Amino acid sequence: MTHSSGLQELPRATEDPSSPLSPGTHTISVRHGSADVDVRYHVAGAGPVCLAHSGGPGIGWDYLRMPGLEDFLTMVYVEPVGTGDSGRLPDPRDYTVPTYTRFLHGVIEHLALAPVILLGHSHGGFVAQQFALDHPEELAALVLYDTSPVTDDQFWAAAVASMEQFVSDHADEHPETEGYVQALTTRLELLDDGGTTAVLRTMMPAYVFDYWGREAEFAPARRSMRMYAAATRGEGPPFDVRDELPNIALPTLVLAGRQDFICGPRWAALLHEAIPAAELTILERTGHLAHVERPGQFAAVVGTFLKARGVLNGPWTP
Template identity: 55%
Template structure:
């Protein structure tokens, strides 16, 4: 393994090699170590950066394999949760900290759950943000129903009427460029009120990059760890946006009810991107959880 910066937790960009494939990650901030895995799958890591958290934590942001400057897998069928979790594990091992906090957003939350179940001894605390313990027909059916209702929620926005078609285009995109373009069009779906923050979000939207995961996030069988949640003894924080169309409070409460002693924070004015819509509340919830978990361990 090699790194482009001196010291595994030195601020800046780092690179290791896992089974001949490049894995890039970025370190910022100070405090307890928190490794963040972004969602998608296939979305560039930058949207998940939370500078306010970096005042409390040493944030380690992965560029998931298959995205950004990280390498690509030779076999497209290898873009599976167990592989994402293995790359996450190699980064955590490289960091050298006895245990770290793991924050997973959306599909990254699936990776985080898989990792916590497989390597509980390496996780000081688990932060499951905008995610679910299960996918499958019911999960996707509920999400698509919310996509269909989106124009009704924003009757004064003509742009909202085209979001459902753009969502289907994103699912069918054949190139990285088409996928990125479609995601920028459907970005309002991921917010309680995108237009209330449109000016502030413009740089993020314009810089959004995405790469097609050939597996489209699908496993040989739908993701489902509900029966295993009771075995998670790690301190866990579940964060959800009240208006999240895809991983909303229904799924968050399922996580909360299934993981003993977990804490649930619902952001009332957020969709799937609560760290952008309610950054102060998000930071307060995560930083407070980490602080209290660290104190309880002493």
């Protein structure tokens, strides 16, 4: 079955405990070079299967949990190699987008139920784009969430400038923000897990809109976020698939927060303009974590898109 044919047959979760889609936590081994590396994933929800790939690289999968999507999708949350209870690569320089793409392919092959929906957030969106280019036949739809098709010097300069503006806007009332630019530009590959996690938690308020106005909601997420150092040590050229994006023929939702300082509307527009079947949604008063900031609206946007493209069937309504 191709992504353009009837999607009523999309795979769904099952209560069979022997199934790779039974609810709960699963661990598989994926061959990488001459070694087998463990990959852990978590299944929750009901409906067509959607794999979710978290960002960073190196941020633990937990922050990407999306209960709103679990109401109508079987969510498969992957713990990328180098994070959580998934394995570590023998050569830390090998944590690259092509490597993550190969491991994601290993998970989808293990499920043996293509085509599936693929959702990639931030750096996970880089992986999702590469996977869609390499294995379009295994996907029914693509959700590119707060991501970019390029991470060149211009991308990083824009991120630093946006962070500088965030600090300028908030430093008087929240002096802690004065260290955010330094945190953003820290060489994470020189740190351990505790150090990378501390950097992430330090600047987490910049990733949402109105952190201090909703601190009671967001502070628990800030305290629980984890970042793993190994995954920050990959080496390779900057990610750039702009010239290849017109080859993605999948139904694609490009979703970004208006106030996302790092992967906001500027980069979402590049994706939308280049991918022929892309649809763009910008969420107002929202940063880099729309599924945390505006979970109902986020789920409705994703569900409405999938329903309109024939991926969701039946009586679902936002």
